[in-house]
Amino acid sequence: MSLPKRSRVLGWGASVPDLIVTNDDLSEVVETSDAWIQKRTGIKERRYVDHADGSVVMGAKAAADAIEMAGLEPSDVDAIICCTLSPDIDFPGNASLLHDRLGISPRIAFDVRNQCSGFLYALATADQFVRTGGARHVLVVGSEVHSTGLDFNGARGRDVTVLFGDGAGATVVGPSPDDEHGLLSFKLHAEGAYADKLAVFGPSGRDKPRIKPERMPPEDPYFYPTMEGRFVFKHAVEGMTSVIRAVVDEAGFQVSDIDMVLPHQANLRINQFVALQLELEERQVSNNIERYGNTTAATLPLLLTETAAAGRVSRGDLVCFAAFGAGFTWGAALYRW
């Protein structure tokens, strides 16, 4: 069997909860305002799950659409990679639960825990499987439920709480029939020295016992995400700008050759700064943060699905994915549509 030179996204899909939570809705429980959130982040609303649904149910809906669009049967999927920081249960990972829910039997199933850059890391991993013959069709699912783990206690944690929403997106990655289309190159980075700049510290395996009755929400913020917002913001702008330049350069192109950038959606202002530095016009950058907030690992496949549905990418276009998040971990991928 000859191995493909490139992998390609054969199908995609997305699923978001029905419940829309506006900034005004949030202002009723958190000390914030629609004006502050819109001005500082660009977010107008986000989605929250009904508590009966977790990231597996949402991910399964997105995955079913992606498999159908790829023209495949579920049994054609050889590997599942789930990227999430909000799995349904502590272990086993979402990939095992999703595997069961979709009723398929891939040989390989595992989770990637890389927060906002999770989808990029998973896409790069899927690419390796496809190009080396380890798997022919890899289902990559990003699915997140943030709403059950945010701090809704007045002013505490409000900088983070207003940012996040729930959602899912999925892609099926498989062999490209030619050498021109598909994933051209990717670059991934990590800087663990900044792990505590954006994190959830509890529950911790370092604690004995791991769950302590005296450390429980809502009083104790131990289980809520915390972030040094300005520090993360600055690094996100620098990291995404330089990694986009690097991935384009490596593939032998110029930034001006890019037709569409699909950036992670953490803050609209981050993406505007990146666009400014790269001299990209508004039409060359796709954003949907105003409707979903930050859905971490679900962001890129959700954005991909919406951007394609809106007809904003055409065959032959040079598309650049980029993400930055907790870890810090970040990266970019260049893709010929």
Ligand code: UT7
């Ligand atoms: O997903 C992974 C990557 N994540 C990111 O990239 C996020 C990066 N960081 C950010 O997006 C921004 O730093 C935030 C949106 C989190 C914060 O925006 P900022 O412009 O950096 O504001 P700040 O943290 O410097 O706070 C400015 C003021 C403070 O009040 P004082 O001290 O000036 O009186 C905050 O207490 O805004 C206050 N504040 C809020 N006010 C209303 C912080 N959060 C809120 C809020 N509503 N939600």
